Amino acid sequence: MPGPTQALSPNGENNNDILQDNGTNIIPYRKNTVRGERAYSWGMAVNVYSTSITQETMSRHDITAWVNDLLCLNYTKVEQLSSGAAYCQFMDMLFPGCISLKKVKFQAKLEHEYIHNFKLLQASFKRMNVDKIIPVEKLVKGRFQDNLDFIQWFKKFFDANYDGKEYDPVQARQGQDAIPPPDPGEQIFNLPKKSHHAASSPTAGATRSAASSTTPKTSTSTSRPSSAKKIPVLSTTPAKGEKELEAQVAQLNDQLNTIKLALEGVEKERDFYFGKLREVELLCQEQGQDNGPFVERLMEVLYSTDDQEASAEGEEHEALAQEAEVPDDTQDEY
The missing domain is CATH 1.10.418.10 (Calponin-like domain)
Known part of the structure; x- marks a missing residue:
């Protein structure tokens, strides 16, 4: 197979002087070509199929x-x-x-x-x-x-x-x-900023609607002096509620960012250790015949489920309980 800087002539021999183009035009071939002429400076790629873990694998x-x-x-x-x-x-x-x-x-x-x-x-x-x-x-x-x-x-x-x-x-x-x-983690953390604006917009709309709802009352309050004193109270309460809502939204966004940061770290750690376990599994499959008992024990650990681990722990507790009961029986005999 020709290398990246070799070409084959129509008769199958190496030819570094000319290169056929669709069987019609003869295009000069040079190893050291300028960038505009580099479209003809390669052959076919060498495919790689091996995906097993080797010593050449890099971190x-x-x-x-x-x-x-x-x-x-x-x-x-x-x-x-x-x-x-x-x-x-x-x-x-x-x-x-x-x-x-x-x-x-x-x-x-x-x-x-x-x-x-x-x-x-x-x-x-x-x-x-x-x-x-x-x-x-x-x-x-x-x-x-x-x-x-x-x-x-x-x-x-x-x-x-x-x-x-x-x-x-x-x-x-x-x-x-x-x-x-x-x-990708930074892109996730930038999302709450948009939700913050989206969350603050309904409050602003609520304040505008509240303000608009209070305007008709001002027209009627002119004829009633006692109710006019209550108008400033009604106009200030929505502002206080809006500030409280914004503070709550900001606090919730901070908590959400913290949770997402922790989740990303857990997912990356999970993927990392899963890759390591996968490497161990491939090594066990490759070395299974040479180190039979040891490799079989490793495979049992890799493929064990939570139910199997729970049953094994239960058996250990029962064995310890039986050992603890033995001294009590000996004391009764004496």
Whole structure:
């Protein structure tokens, strides 16, 4: 199979001088071409199918540093790869010209912009005959485990296809600022601000309606001096109620933000440890024949349910209770 900087002539031999274009035009081929001519400087991609855990698997911190180093980015979390922009530039780095970086939204912040980038990535995969199916719906949600699994696969795909040629990522973006997408957690926490305005608007409408309802009373109160003294009291009470409602809404929003922050941390921790358990499961499946009893015991622990654990704890308590009853019987005999 030809490498990324090789081409095959119609007779199947390596030919670095010419390249056929639809069987009609002969286009000169050069290894070191300018960017406008790079559409013909790649062959087909090498597919990678192995997804098992190996020693080459990188941690989330290492994989983020690897992405930043190659593409001159400032990503801080694996979840920020959900925008798809980094993958698009990686494809341009592996197979120059297979994707138009002008169409890539490097400043994407919304989900529909992420989907746009992944559509470009899918088109480049199809163009290069890459068999990998991109789980777009999962990736754009910004979940940690989904994005970690995909970047781990892409790292292996990159290593299988990269030929070591020099690449300037900043120049390739042609002046586009590669701003890291916002953290999915931050997008969640910004939602209560909108709800705060939405919650405050009904109170404002209520005060306006209350004020409008009091205006007819002022016209009738002119003929009754005793009722005119009560008008200031009626006009000030809605203002006090509005301030109290705004204070309650602000307090509830603070509590909601705290709960969402705690929930996000729990979900990330859950996904992290689930990934670790999945790695242990794969290792047990690979080493099952070599270390039979030990691996079987690990698999029992991994697959045990809450009911099984409760029954095991109950048996332990019964055994301890029987042991505790033995000294009492011996004392009765004496």
